[in-house]
Amino acid sequence: MPKMTGDEARRRFAGERAVTLATTDGAGCPHLVPVTFALSGDAVVFAVDHKPKRSQRLKRLANIAADPSVCLLADFYDEDWERLWWTRADGTARxxxxxxxxxxxxxxxxxxxxKYSRQYGDRPPQGPVVEITVERWTGWRAA
Structure with a gap:
């Protein structure tokens, strides 16, 4: 099973429109949520935006305050399993x-x-911004 280089993992990750953010709370319970993002060097950034949410007190922000170690996952699935891949960014959020x-x-x-001009063009994000300093890019591809 071919592993990806860090550069290939970063390149594939950068090309995605959304990724899954993994955080943990103070008790170590995991929490997963999809996020839209942008890259700035080896920093991944996302913001609290106008998309509907149950509350403005977001669990992802509380979890980052409790434990800033996070993981982001981009993955591609296809019925042709030779095309499968995933890439992960592990880092520290603030x-x-x-x-x-x-x-x-x-x-x-x-x-x-x-990056999201159609979605944010007339309504840019107004909420807190999260910056994740990526310490490791990893990935896997089927072929």
Whole structure:
């Protein structure tokens, strides 16, 4: 089973539109949620945006405060199993203030708007921004 190089894993990851974020709470219970994202070097960023949510007190943000170690997964499934692959980014997350309160967050929000111009063009993310410093890119492909 072919492993990917870190560069190939990063390249495939970058090409995805959404990935799955894995966090854990203070008791070590896992929590998975899909997120849209952008890359800035070896940092993955996402923001709390206008998509409907049950609450603005998001578990992913509380979990990052409790344990900043996170994992992001991009995967591709096909009935032709020779085409299967997955790639993972392991890193440390930090929650930044909303773009209106931080130049760093504003620059990350601009990256998100550039990637998701149709979705964010007239409604850029206004909530907290999460920056994940990726410490390891890994992956696997069937062929």
């Amino acid at each position: 929650v930044l203030p909303p773009p209106a309160e931080s130049a760093e967050s504003a620059s990350y929000a601009e990256l998100l708007v550039a």
